[in-house]
Amino acid sequence: MEGLKRKREEEVNNRLHGYGVSDEHVVCLCVIVCVCVQVCDHSAKVARHYNCLQEVGLQARSQSRIVFMRNFNNWLKSVLIGEVLDQVREGGSQQVSVLDLGCGKGGDLLKWRRGGITHLVCADIAAVSVDQCQSRYEEMKKKSHFNEKIFSAEFITADCSKELLSEKIQSSQLFDVCSCQFVFHYSFENEQKAETMLKNACDQLKPGGFFIGTTPDAFELIKRLEATDDLTFGNDVFQVSFPSKGSYPLFGCQYHFSLDQVVNVPEFLVYFPLLEHMAKRYNMRLVMKQRFSEFFEEKVKKDHHRSLMMKMNAMESFPADGGCQNIDSSSEYDHAQEHCGREGVKLPVGTLSRSEWEAASIYLVFVFQKL
Numbered sequence: 001m002e003g004l005k006r007k008r009e010e011e012v013n014n015r016l017h018g019y020g021v022s023d024e025h026v027v028c029l030c031v032i033v034c035v036c037v038q039v040c041d042h043s044a045k046v047a048r049h050y051n052c053l054q055e056v057g058l059q060a061r062s063q064s065r066i067v068f069m070r071n072f073n074n075w076l077k078s079v080l081i082g083e084v085l086d087q088v089r090e091g092g093s094q095q096v097s098v099l100d101l102g103c104g105k106g107g108d109l110l111k112w113r114r115g116g117i118t119h120l121v122c123a124d125i126a127a128v129s130v131d132q133c134q135s136r137y138e139e140m141k142k143k144s145h146f147n148e149k150i151f152s153a154e155f156i157t158a159d160c161s162k163e164l165l166s167e168k169i170q171s172s173q174l175f176d177v178c179s180c181q182f183v184f185h186y187s188f189e190n191e192q193k194a195e196t197m198l199k200n201a202c203d204q205l206k207p208g209g210f211f212i213g214t215t216p217d218a219f220e221l222i223k224r225l226e227a228t229d230d231l232t233f234g235n236d237v238f239q240v241s242f243p244s245k246g247s248y249p250l251f252g253c254q255y256h257f258s259l260d261q262v263v264n265v266p267e268f269l270v271y272f273p274l275l276e277h278m279a280k281r282y283n284m285r286l287v288m289k290q291r292f293s294e295f296f297e298e299k300v301k302k303d304h305h306r307s308l309m310m311k312m313n314a315m316e317s318f319p320a321d322g323g324c325q326n327i328d329s330s331s332e333y334d335h336a337q338e339h340c341g342r343e344g345v346k347l348p349v350g351t352l353s354r355s356e357w358e359a360a361s362i363y364l365v366f367v368f369q370k371l
């Protein structure tokens with residue numbers, strides 16, 4: 001922030017002196033500009049937003065219109081995490097240490113448990129979420145079988161796009177994996193924030209370690225925006241709105257994403273080739289980048305991923321038991337209906353409603369590896 005303020009002050013100074021404005025005026029104007037820099041920073045908004053989000057119970061979650069999409073996203077993260085942990089073990093690491101960057105309320109704790117990791121550092125900007133994450137972890141430990149060894153964990157509240165986690169983490173070891181799920185797009189507000197977030201993700205990785213994550217695909221967002229006459233697109237389940245179109249800066253390209261009628265805080269386009277370029281500075285090589293649809297098509301071919309999908313209820317049965325689908329509109333399931341009509345298809349099939357699929361298919365999944 002200090003560096004940014006100073007840079008802005010210099011810019012304003014140079015410009016104003018050029019116009020013949022006195023030093024006294026410049027001081028006043030610099031104060032205004034600095035206040036603006038603070039107000040325009042979205043970190044506090046992000047923290048407030050996530051701190052206020054209520055943790056809804058299992059029952060409320062299961063009645064949501066986007067329950068299958070949420071389960072699908074969780075399945076996808078489970079597959080990603082499981083496969084990366086397998087690779088870490090194949091590489092010879094037996095004691096696996098993980099950084100969950102933007103851990104939220106701890107939605108991935110069970111995945112880390114299933115993956116048999118040794119140590120987990122959870123960091124998030126929202127203190128309430130970090131507290132809930134810690135409580136969930138304590139609860140999980142308490143309820144575990146006496147001879148199951150649960151990983152040790154640390155919990156840190158920090159703006160990971162501004163503060164260096166290396167100064168806050170107590171355990172001194174390097175990480176095998178950094179996982180950043182549905183988080184990175186908040187940091188693309190400006191270069192400095194994106195840079196700090198990336199440093200936190202990659203600096204403490206062991207050679208051979210992985211940086212994995214999920215984030216909206218900028219190409220997909222812009223493709224859909226350019227296809228409308230409007231500045232907004234979406235359906236009953238999600239809405240994306242941009243302030244303008246035609247020109248898209250590399251950093252600070254803001255849009256709003258609301259899901260299931262919850263208006264989210266502003267997000268920023270992550271232009272992936274730029275992220276890939278920035279990551280090279282940390283010796284990170286892109287190993288895989290796939291849209292959710294591509295990832296799904298590849299992974300669902302494997303029996304164990306498919307049976308996990310059933311277990312996690314990550315697809316809706318079509319036709320549903322009792323005939324009542326999750327979204328009450330037959331056009332939401334045209335694609336499933338058509339598929340069912342094909343020769344040899346055994347009923348019921350697994351599907352997502354059209355609206356949920358349109359939302360889920362905005363995202364991409366990535367894996368970087370440290371050289």
Ligand SMILES: C[S@@+](CC[C@H](N)C(=O)[O-])C[C@H]1O[C@@H](n2cnc3c(N)ncnc32)[C@H](O)[C@@H]1O
Pocket residue numbers: 043046047050101102103104105107108123124125126129158159160161162180181182183186187
């Ligand atoms: C959509 S949630 C995802 C939570 C979790 N990773 C998951 O997959 O369930 C985004 C999370 O990113 C966190 N976040 C956003 N900006 C952040 C920042 N600058 N530093 C740390 N956490 C941040 C939010 O507080 C929120 O918990």
